[in-house]
Amino acid sequence: xxxxxxxxxxxxxxxxxxxxxxxxxxxxxxxxxxxxxxxxxxxxxxxxxxxxxxxxxxxxxxxxxxxxxxxxxxxxxxxxxxxxxxxxxxxxxxxxxxxxxxxxxxxxxxxxxx
Amino acid sequence: xxxxxxxxxxxxxxxxxxxxxxxxxxxxxxxxxxxxxxxxxxxxxxxxxxxxxxxxxxxxxxxxxxxxxxxxxxxxxxxxxxxxxxxxxxxxxxxxxxxxxxxxxxxxxxxxx
Numbered sequence: 112x113x114x115x116x117x118x119x120x121x122x123x124x125x126x127x128x129x130x131x132x133x134x135x136x137x138x139x140x141x142x143x144x145x146x147x148x149x150x151x152x153x154x155x156x157x158x159x160x161x162x163x164x165x166x167x168x169x170x171x172x173x174x175x176x177x178x179x180x181x182x183x184x185x186x187x188x189x190x191x192x193x194x195x196x197x198x199x200x201x202x203x204x205x206x207x208x209x210x211x212x213x214x215x216x217x218x219x220x221x222x223x224x225x
Numbered sequence: 226x227x228x229x230x231x232x233x234x235x236x237x238x239x240x241x242x243x244x245x246x247x248x249x250x251x252x253x254x255x256x257x258x259x260x261x262x263x264x265x266x267x268x269x270x271x272x273x274x275x276x277x278x279x280x281x282x283x284x285x286x287x288x289x290x291x292x293x294x295x296x297x298x299x300x301x302x303x304x305x306x307x308x309x310x311x312x313x314x315x316x317x318x319x320x321x322x323x324x325x326x327x328x329x330x331x332x333x334x335x336x337x338x
Contacts, residue, residue, distance in 0.1 A: 154328035167325045216268035
C-alpha cells in the first residue's frame with residue numbers, strides 16, 4: 112500500500128510569490144492534516160480536512176489556505192510569501208473511523224523563501 | 226492553552242543502554258497521546274498511541290506510559306541501537322472528531338556504536 116505522498120519535495124520561492132503544495136493520502140483515508148515545522152517553533156498545526164470540509168484550523172494568518180478534493184487529495188496554498196514561511200510542510204492522513212487513530216505522515220515539502 | 230514539553234532536548238548514549246524520554250503536558254484533559262520518530266529531513270513515523278483510558282503501550286523494545294493526572298508520559302527504549310538515532314516527538318490530541326495534534330519540542334537522540 113502506497114504511503115502519503117507530497118509534491119513537490121523541494122521548492123524555492125521569493126518573497127511575495129505564492130505557492131501550492133500537494134498531498135495524496137493513503138488510499139481509503141479520508142482525513143488530511145497539514146503541519147508546519149520550523150527549528151524555532153517546532154511542529155505547528157495548520158489545518159485539517161475531512162470529506163472536503165475544513166474541520167479545524169490552527170493559528171496562522173489568512174495567507175495560508177487549503178482544500179480537499181473528492182478523492183481526498185489535498186492542497187495548501189500560501190500567498191504573499193514571507194521569509195518566515197521557510198519551513199518543512201508536512202501532511203498526514205488518517206482512516207478517521209474512530210477505531211483507527213494513527214496518523215501517517217508524508218516526507219514533507221521543504222520550502223525555502225528568499 | 227495546551228503546552229507540551231519534552232526533556233531532555235538532546236541525548237547521547239552508548240549502544241545497549243536503556244533510556245527514558247519524558248513528555249509533559251499542561252492540560253490533563255487529553256483524548257490520546259502519540260509518540261513519533263522523525264529521521265533527519267523526513268516525515269514522522271508513529272511509534273505508539275496511548276488512549277486516555279490506557280496506562281501503557283508496548284511495541285518491541287519500546288514502552289510508553291501515560292499518567293494523565295500528572296500530565297506526563299514516558300517513552301522507554303530498551304537496549305538502544307545506533308538505528309534508534311532520531312528525533313522523538315510526543316503529541317497530544319484533545320478531543321474526538323479531529324486529528325489536530327499538539328506536538329512537543331522533541332528529544333534528539335544519538336546512540337553511539
